[in-house]
Amino acid sequence: MTNDLSWLLKFIVAAVVASAALAANAADPIKIGISITQSPPGSVVQGTQVKDGVEIVKDMVNKSGGVLGRPIELVYEDNQGIPEKGRAATEKLITRDKVVAVTGGHQSSVCLAEIEVAKRYNIPYVNTNCWADAVRTKGYPQVFNAPIYSSRVAESIAETIVKLGLKRVVAFCENTDYGIGQAKAIAEALKQKAPGIDYKYETLDRAGKDFTPAILPLRANPPDMVLMVMLPPPAYIVMNQLYEQGVAPTARTWLYDSSGLADYPDFWQNVKEAGKYMLNFALYHPQMKLPKLAQEVGQAYRQRTKNEPNRLIFQAADSLLFIVDAIKQAKTTDPAALIKTMANMKFEGTRGQFRIAKEPGARYQQMVDIPSVTYQITEVNQATGKTLLIEGPGMPLATAKLLKPAK
Amino acid sequence: MLNVDLLINGLIIGLFYALMAVGLTLIFGILRVINFAHGEFYMVGAYTYTFAALKLGTGPWFALPLAFAAGALVGWLAERTLMRPLYTGYTSWGLMRDEYSVVVTFALSLLLINLVDKVVGPYSQRGPALVDIPRMALGPIMLSGQKLVATAVAAAMIAGLALFIRYSSWGRQIRAVAQNRLGASLAGIDTTRASSLVFTLSGALAALSGALLAPIINASPDVGAFPAIKSYVIVVLGGMGSMPGSVVASLMLGVLESFGAVYISYDYRDTFGLVILMLVLIFRPQGLFGEKGREV
Numbered sequence: 125m126t127n128d129l130s131w132l133l134k135f136i137v138a139a140v141v142a143s144a145a146l147a148a149n150a151a152d153p154i155k156i157g158i159s160i161t162q163s164p165p166g167s168v169v170q171g172t173q174v175k176d177g178v179e180i181v182k183d184m185v186n187k188s189g190g191v192l193g194r195p196i197e198l199v200y201e202d203n204q205g206i207p208e209k210g211r212a213a214t215e216k217l218i219t220r221d222k223v224v225a226v227t228g229g230h231q232s233s234v235c236l237a238e239i240e241v242a243k244r245y246n247i248p249y250v251n252t253n254c255w256a257d258a259v260r261t262k263g264y265p266q267v268f269n270a271p272i273y274s275s276r277v278a279e280s281i282a283e284t285i286v287k288l289g290l291k292r293v294v295a296f297c298e299n300t301d302y303g304i305g306q307a308k309a310i311a312e313a314l315k316q317k318a319p320g321i322d323y324k325y326e327t328l329d330r331a332g333k334d335f336t337p338a339i340l341p342l343r344a345n346p347p348d349m350v351l352m353v354m355l356p357p358p359a360y361i362v363m364n365q366l367y368e369q370g371v372a373p374t375a376r377t378w379l380y381d382s383s384g385l386a387d388y389p390d391f392w393q394n395v396k397e398a399g400k401y402m403l404n405f406a407l408y409h410p411q412m413k414l415p416k417l418a419q420e421v422g423q424a425y426r427q428r429t430k431n432e433p434n435r436l437i438f439q440a441a442d443s444l445l446f447i448v449d450a451i452k453q454a455k456t457t458d459p460a461a462l463i464k465t466m467a468n469m470k471f472e473g474t475r476g477q478f479r480i481a482k483e484p485g486a487r488y489q490q491m492v493d494i495p496s497v498t499y500q501i502t503e504v505n506q507a508t509g510k511t512l513l514i515e516g517p518g519m520p521l522a523t524a525k526l527l528k529p530a531k
Numbered sequence: 532m533l534n535v536d537l538l539i540n541g542l543i544i545g546l547f548y549a550l551m552a553v554g555l556t557l558i559f560g561i562l563r564v565i566n567f568a569h570g571e572f573y574m575v576g577a578y579t580y581t582f583a584a585l586k587l588g589t590g591p592w593f594a595l596p597l598a599f600a601a602g603a604l605v606g607w608l609a610e611r612t613l614m615r616p617l618y619t620g621y622t623s624w625g626l627m628r629d630e631y632s633v634v635v636t637f638a639l640s641l642l643l644i645n646l647v648d649k650v651v652g653p654y655s656q657r658g659p660a661l662v663d664i665p666r667m668a669l670g671p672i673m674l675s676g677q678k679l680v681a682t683a684v685a686a687a688m689i690a691g692l693a694l695f696i697r698y699s700s701w702g703r704q705i706r707a708v709a710q711n712r713l714g715a716s717l718a719g720i721d722t723t724r725a726s727s728l729v730f731t732l733s734g735a736l737a738a739l740s741g742a743l744l745a746p747i748i749n750a751s752p753d754v755g756a757f758p759a760i761k762s763y764v765i766v767v768l769g770g771m772g773s774m775p776g777s778v779v780a781s782l783m784l785g786v787l788e789s790f791g792a793v794y795i796s797y798d799y800r801d802t803f804g805l806v807i808l809m810l811v812l813i814f815r816p817q818g819l820f821g822e823k824g825r826e827v
Contacts, residue, residue, distance in 0.1 A: 163645055164753035168653030299798075327798055333748040333757045334544050337792035337800070340536045343673070357655035357751050364657075364747070368666045368675045390654035394749050397665050 153197035154190075154457055156447055157217030158228035159210055159238060165331070166205010167355055169388060170230045170436060174252055175200070177440025178228065180424045181448070191451045196444075199223055207237035214241040214249075224457040225250060225450075227443040230436070232256035232301040242266045247459045248450070248466055252443040253436060256305045257486040268466050268480065269490045270443045270473075272407060274302070276486070278309035280496055281351070281382050281405055286318045287521045288378070290348040295325035296338065296362055297353035303327070306353045306382065328354065328362065335362045342371045349378040352385065359385050360394035367398035375528050378403055387434035392505050401529055402501050403514075407435040407475075409497045410509035412516060417445075418474035432508060442473035442491070502527055532671050537789045539672050543682050545785025550685045550740040551758045552765040552777040553692060554733030560709040560772035561729045564617070564632035568609065569737055570759025571643035576602045576738025577750035578647060581658040591661045595684075598742035599735050606734020609639060610727050618726065640755075648752040655754075658745030681743040688739060689778060692732075696774065705729060709772060764804045768811055770821025780819060783807075 158178055161171035178198060186195045199221045201213035210229075217223045218241065226242055227250040229235040235254035242249035243264045251259055251269045255277060260269055285293060293314075297307035307325035314323050326338050335358075342350070350372040352359055359381075366372045366379065373379040380403040385391060387406065391399065410432070414422070421441045422433040446466070451457055454465040467489065471478045478491035498515035499508075515521040551573060558566050579601040583594035613635045664676030696702035707715040708725040716722050740758065741750070748754060765784060769776025784804050791803040811818060 163648055164653075164751075165756070168648060168752070169655075172653055329801065331757055332800070333744075333754075334540075336540045336544075337537065337789045338797045340533060340540065341793055343536070344533055357749055360655065360657070360749055361747075368678070369673050370666060388654075390656070394655055394657045 151194065153195045154192070154451065155197050155199050155221055155223045156444065157201065157214070157221060157223035157226040158198050159201045159203050159213045159217065159226060159234070160228040160230060161205040161234075162200070162202035163204050166203065166231055166234070169356055169390065170253065171202075171205075171228075173434070173436040174228050174230050174440040176425060176429060177252075177421070177437040178444045180421055180428065180437075181441045181444040184420070184424070185444075185448055191448050192455065192457075196448065198444075203234050203238075205231050205234060207233050210234035211237040211241055214238040218242075218245045218247050223247070224459055225447045225462060227447060228252050228440070229254050232259060232305065235259050236301060239264055239267045245459075246463070248447065248462045250443045250446055252440050254302070256301045257309065258301065258305065260486050260488045260490060261484075263484055263488050265467065265489070266463055267489060268446065270439050270446065272494045272496065273486050273490060274306045274309040275313070276494075277306065277382060277405065277496075278313040280498075281310055281380070282313035282317045284380070284403075284405070284498055284515070284521060285314065285321065285349065288349070288523060290321060290378075292322040292347040293324075293349045293351055294342060294347040295323070295351040295353050296328055296335070297325050298330045298355060298358060299327045300330060302355075303330075303353050310351070310353075310382075325351075325353070328358065330354075330358055332358060333361060335365050336369065339365055339369050339371055342377075343369055346371060346374070346377045348376070349380055352379070352381045353383060354385075355383055356385065356388055356390065357394065359383070360391075363395050363398040363402075367395075373401040373529060375530065378528075381405065384408075384435055386501060386508060386511070387436070389429070389431040396504055399501055400504050401527060403526075404499050404501065404511075406497050406499060406508075407494060408433075408438060409499055409511075409513055409516065411513050412495065412497060415472070415474060415476060417472070421474050434508075438474040442471075442475060445473050446471055446491075500526060533793070534790075535671055537793060538786060539674075541786030541789030542782055543674075543678060543785070544789065545782035546682055546685045546689070547740060547744060548758065548761050548765055548785055549689055549778045549781035550743075551737055552762040552769070552781050553689060553774055554736040555762045555766050556769070556772060556774055556777040557705070557729045558733050559766060560774075561705060561726055562614065562618070562632070563772075564614075565636070565763065565766075566609075566730075566733070567633065567636040567759075568639040568643060569636075569733070569762060570755025570757075571640050572602050572605055572734045572737035572755070573741035573758050574643065574647065574750065574752065574755040575605050575734075576741030577658065577745040577748075577754055578651060578656070578741075579738065580742030580745050581656045581750050582651075584659045585656075591659045594658075595661070595739070595742055599739045602738020602741075603731045603735035605738070607727060607731040609636075609734065610730030613639060614726070614730060615723070618723075644752050644755075651752070653752065655749040655751040656745075657749040658742070660746040675747070677746045681747070684743055685740070688736065692736070693774065701725075701728060761804070764808050768804070768808055768818055770818030773818065773820040776818055776820025 160174050203210035203213045225248040229251050230253035232254040249267045253271045255274045257274045295307050297303035382405045425433040450462045450466045454461045481487040481490045481492045495517045500512040555569050576598040580594045580598040583589045583597045584591045660677040661680045662676035704720045765780045769780035792800045
């Protein structure tokens with residue numbers, strides 16, 4: 125009898141301890157690492173938007189009970205847009221914070237450094253906004269890509285240039301992996317689609333403030349198009365100086381932005397007349413049909429910041445949703461299992477349904493196919509929703525709609 | 532025509548460099564230290580101007596002196612709280628702790644950048660133009676009304692500063708301290724006050740430069756890095772501590788960068804100044820207008 129009681133007591137104690145441990149484990153948050161630029165010299169603007177996007181999704185997921193019964197915790201590291209800092213940030217997130225995946229990367233140079241660390245530790249890395257093909261062509265199985273990629277953007281831009289019937293195009297690209305990579309990809313795409321087009325690119329220092337010497341020679345010999353492959357804030361300065369010198373946009377020369385400049389909340393604060401008549405390659409336009417999830421994320425972003433959402437918000441949201449979905453499907457947070465699950469996942473995000481491409485090259489582990497649009501700004505201070513949509517999914521380029529300055 | 536464009540543009544940019552660099556030169560002349568937070572004084576001016584004009588509704592012309600005052604205040608505070616321990620109690624330069632100034636001004640620079648980034652936010656802000664003419668043709672030259680006015684104000688400020696240093700009583704005291712701190716002190720000049728005045732002036736000039744350029748080079752937390760780096764090159768190139776040297780070196784650098792960017796390569800634009808700097812250091816280490824020695 126005494127033995128039976130003792131056995132029962134032991135069993136109860138063991139059960140209580142086990143369930144307490146289980147409960148603690150269940151309540152433990154799942155840590156996901158976010159490496160973004162939160163201080164200069166990198167693009168703090170992009171970093172802030174990525175943070176907004178992932179925070180919105182984190183709140184949505186946690187409100188609905190979390191994943192596998194556990195809440196999500198985002199662990200932030202500031203990489204300052206510097207590759208070495210990105211490498212250190214990723215190392216710290218993986219080894220010290222024990223995150224199950226890393227995401228947030230929004231500058232190609234930094235992504236390229238960070239994916240090396242993710243590969244070494246075999247941790248899933250979801251690229252949020254790094255366009256450079258090199259992030260994919262390395263063929264790392266740990267790396268998954270939510271944004272569009274340079275050669276795809278280049279193809280779209282080259283098609284637009286050909287349809288506009290242009291003869292001479294000058295691109296201004298920033299001196300980063302993204303800028304130079306994108307400018308070269310456009311050269312390659314144009315060589316294939318229209319070898320007769322005279323295309324050249326000028327590399328401008330991202331830290332530079334006076335670009336007039338690069339612009340002045342175009343005054344004497346204006347091209348048919350000036351193509352911007354730059355990010356803010358230097359992109360705004362280039363636009364203003366192009367306008368000041370009367371180079372673009374003019375009746376002779378189109379100004380075409382390939383990096384979604386008009387999406388940024390500070391666009392109109394920094395450019396005025398220089399933005400009117402600009403053509404924009406973009407991955408989001410309010411007139412695009414959006415899934416319900418995107419509408420919810422967009423609404424949450426408006427409430428949070430009083431700004432209109434843009435592609436970065438959706439890309440950031442999709443990056444985190446992709447990880448959350450993978451955890452749900454794998455039913456574990458083991459990084460190796462997550463990588464395996466992600467590679468074969470069909471994923472529904474804010475931008476629609478995606479599959480993960482398997483073919484090697486620039487599309488490797490890329491979410492395909494990301495919709496893109498071309499639109500034209502026709503007024504100063506124009507909201508993106510009011511701009512002239514001239515090309516989009518299922519809508520061929522409507523060149524007849526395009527407007528040009530009178531002189 | 533292109534060459535005229537390049538020359539004018541180079542001179543305009545050179546003048547803006549000069550407005551930044553003379554402040555740094557003054558500090559070096561008096562304190563014999565490089566202020567690594569000089570670019571952030573520029574940034575303070577750019578933000579003060581933009582916010583005063585846009586958020587407080589003062590209008591750009593009233594925002595300009597406000598930016599000047601804000602820069603003066605930051606310069607004065609930096610000298611009073613951070614730099615003064617450098618020379619308090621010492622009258623001989625040999626006893627001063629030079630490395631202290633490097634650490635403390637570098638820390639101040641990082642503090643100001645990150646403070647503005649956190650408080651104001653990362654988004655760049657374009658200041659309103661003093662003259663709202665986005666572009667105009669002056670003969671063969673195209674430029675904005677803002678650039679024209681900013682150039683005129685910068686030239687007037689530099690001329691005014693030169694007259695102040697040359698003829699005013701305070702200016703004479705500053706020159707005396709720059710020549711020999713101990714000698715000036717023995718002659719009854721308050722060297723501490725002269726140092727404070729120079730830091731205040733330097734902050735004000737850098738801030739004014741930031742304000743004048745805010746409608747051209749949009750204000751952002753790290754906007755000061757670019758003009759500060761140019762200023763360091765100019766100060767050494769012109770001869771450390773020489774004001775005329777700084778002005779001439781600024782104009783030279785502006786023109787050289789402008790022509791080099793077109794006729795050599797834009798990619799190496801920032802390299803030209805450094806190459807000239809190396810040549811000057813090899814063949815004329817005291818700089819273009821510098822003195823070989825200052826010891827008495």
